[in-house]
Amino acid sequence: MAVSGPSLQNAMLAIGIVQVPVYIRLARSMVLSLRELDFVQAAMALGAGNGRLLLKHILPGTLPPLVVQATLSIGTATLEAAALGFLGLGAQPPAPEWGAMIADSFKGGYAMNAPWTMIFPGLFIMLTVLAFNLLGDGLRDALDPRSR
Secondary structure, rough: OOOOOOOOHHHHHHHHHHHHHHHHHHHHHHHHHOOHHHHHHHHOOOOOOHHHHHHHHHHHHHHHHHHHHHHHHHHHHHHHHHHHHOOOOOOOOOOOOOOOHHHHHHHOHHHHOOOHHHHHHHHHHHHHHHHHHHHHHHHHHHOHHHHH
């Protein structure tokens, strides 16, 4: 952000770069654990090629945790974008952004006279993060084969 300057595109790019290692670690750990399971070992013993192993056996097992992580990361990305907007590094005026709205309510002195200028953006940030976390939790319960 310091090199590229404040803008919504740069904020989203920075948030995406920070989130990528989480997905890489999760995918790697899932592949390492799935390749040791019996059905993958049996497919290898029967002569399945690497492409078939990956597409038919490994990929279907790695997608549910990655989808759940994606829904949970949306909440984190929302908080990070709001924090960057609060600091003035997110979307630039006149573009609306929740973090910038909260910062404007503090700068203008509206926090004491008109508290709704900071309460409602904060409330919508909280509700958005809560909704995506509940969605991720529900997807985890629905997609987890061990809970059936």
